Amino acid sequence: MKAIILAAGEGLRCRPLTLTRSKVMLPVANRPILEHVISSLEKNGIKEIILIVGYEKERIMNYFEDGLNFGVNITYVEQKAQLGTAHAIEQAKKLISPEDSEFLVLNGDNLVESKTIADLLNNYKGDASLLTVRMEDTAGYGVVLKENKRVTRILEKRPGDLSHIVNTGIYIFTPQVFETIEKTPISENGEYAITDTLQLMIDEGKIVTSIPTESKWLDAVHAWDLLKANSTVLNSSRNLKQEGELEEGVIIRGKVAIGKNSRIRAGTYIVGPVVIGENCDIGPNVVILPSTTIGDNVSIRSFTEIQNSIIMNDCRISSHGQISNCIIGSNNTLGPGFTAEEKENLEININCKIHSAPKLGTIFGDDNRIGGRVLVKAGVMIAVNCQVESGNTIYRDLPRDSVVL
Numbered sequence: 001m002k003a004i005i006l007a008a009g010e011g012l013r014c015r016p017l018t019l020t021r022s023k024v025m026l027p028v029a030n031r032p033i034l035e036h037v038i039s040s041l042e043k044n045g046i047k048e049i050i051l052i053v054g055y056e057k058e059r060i061m062n063y064f065e066d067g068l069n070f071g072v073n074i075t076y077v078e079q080k081a082q083l084g085t086a087h088a089i090e091q092a093k094k095l096i097s098p099e100d101s102e103f104l105v106l107n108g109d110n111l112v113e114s115k116t117i118a119d120l121l122n123n124y125k126g127d128a129s130l131l132t133v134r135m136e137d138t139a140g141y142g143v144v145l146k147e148n149k150r151v152t153r154i155l156e157k158r159p160g161d162l163s164h165i166v167n168t169g170i171y172i173f174t175p176q177v178f179e180t181i182e183k184t185p186i187s188e189n190g191e192y193a194i195t196d197t198l199q200l201m202i203d204e205g206k207i208v209t210s211i212p213t214e215s216k217w218l219d220a221v222h223a224w225d226l227l228k229a230n231s232t233v234l235n236s237s238r239n240l241k242q243e244g245e246l247e248e249g250v251i252i253r254g255k256v257a258i259g260k261n262s263r264i265r266a267g268t269y270i271v272g273p274v275v276i277g278e279n280c281d282i283g284p285n286v287v288i289l290p291s292t293t294i295g296d297n298v299s300i301r302s303f304t305e306i307q308n309s310i311i312m313n314d315c316r317i318s319s320h321g322q323i324s325n326c327i328i329g330s331n332n333t334l335g336p337g338f339t340a341e342e343k344e345n346l347e348i349n350i351n352c353k354i355h356s357a358p359k360l361g362t363i364f365g366d367d368n369r370i371g372g373r374v375l376v377k378a379g380v381m382i383a384v385n386c387q388v389e390s391g392n393t394i395y396r397d398l399p400r401d402s403v404v405l
């Protein structure tokens with residue numbers, strides 16, 4: 001069976017991390033979310049992948065190339081304008097032939113394990129099947145109403161407790177779906193939504209089934225949700241390899257992976273689950289606590305403590321830093337004594353809407369240069385290519401290219 005993966009969107013609510021990469025390329029346990037998705041498909045024997053790309057597509061294509069390094073064949077299709085999920089799927093029409101009796105569709109930015117996909121592959125039936133999960137808070141998702149297994153209505157992002165059965169956006173369709181996609185009207189918010197296509201199919205008397213799963217399905221709606229996804233994946237990972245070099249006096253507890261050519265210097269204390277990439281230079285006397293992921297080519301100097309955080313590639317973190325519940329994008333330089341304040345239950349304004357975040361420090365996009373003794377207040381985000389001189393306290397979000405003297 002072929003799979004179409006939707007990977008064309010930016011993921012606006014994951015800014016500033018998505019200013020330079022799309023949401024599917026955000027790292028979880030040092031691998032892009034999309035790589036976890038592809039690996040789950042591959043484990044189910046799905047090797048023919050059609051990747052719908054758009055925003056920051058070069059970054060995706062340079063990473064995955066033809067897919068062979070990941071055990072699959074990838075064909076890329078560009079969705080030039082992001083006109084909704086039905087429009088995205090329609091872009092792949094010419095690559096699905098009548099011999100493909102059915103095909104799978106899923107989002108490239110939702111973490112799934114191989115069992116999640118297997119739950120749909122083992123149970124689908126009818127003209128279309130969609131995989132569902134039960135959730136208390138269904139805000140921001142589509143939900144379904146059903147009789148037995150048959151879906152009677154799909155309601156997209158409506159307020160209220162209409163149903164707690166959430167559409168995961170993972171579907172199996174027969175090629176006939178393209179006929180209904182063509183008839184799908186544009187929605188109120190200007191998109192061709194696959195959920196409207198499914199509702200049309202139901203209205204036409206076609207059989208749309210809901211297949212429940214209790215296997216892993218995680219969506220990073222906001223940038224800070226990446227911390228939870230990272231922690232979940234780290235906690236469930238097995239066979240973590242230690243390939244780097246540990247100096248004498250390094251203490252390691254729990255599951256810790258250390259990549260090739262990484263050097264952990266004396267007196268460093270690491271409590272897993274922790275993943276450290278390749279070519280890192282850490283210590284002496286650094287403390288790394290659960291559930292932390294550190295990318296490739298990262299240096300961290302003495303007496304810095306990091307906990308429940310993601311540090312992406314090519315960062316330089318000086319001594320005496322305090323980094324907890326933070327996401328630091330690629331190629332950031334943090335001077336000595338950097339402190340990220342952290343707080344619980346923050347209210348964060350994104351595009352004039354208040355979103356609540358659990359415990360959070362700060363989130364940095366890429367390429368920022370921060371001097372010594374800088375304090376960033378809890379929940380404050382630094383975009384891309386900002387410069388903050390030593391001794392400053394940052395109280396408000398910094399947009400791209402800011403300079404704080």
Ligand SMILES: CC(=O)N[C@H]1[C@@H](OP(=O)(O)O)O[C@H](CO)[C@@H](O)[C@@H]1O
Nearest residue numbers: 085141142167168169193194195219
């Ligand atoms: C129009 C459409 O396709 N809506 C889907 C889709 O929403 P997005 O906002 O496009 O990510 O994926 C959700 C799962 O992540 C699902 O719940 C919802 O029904």
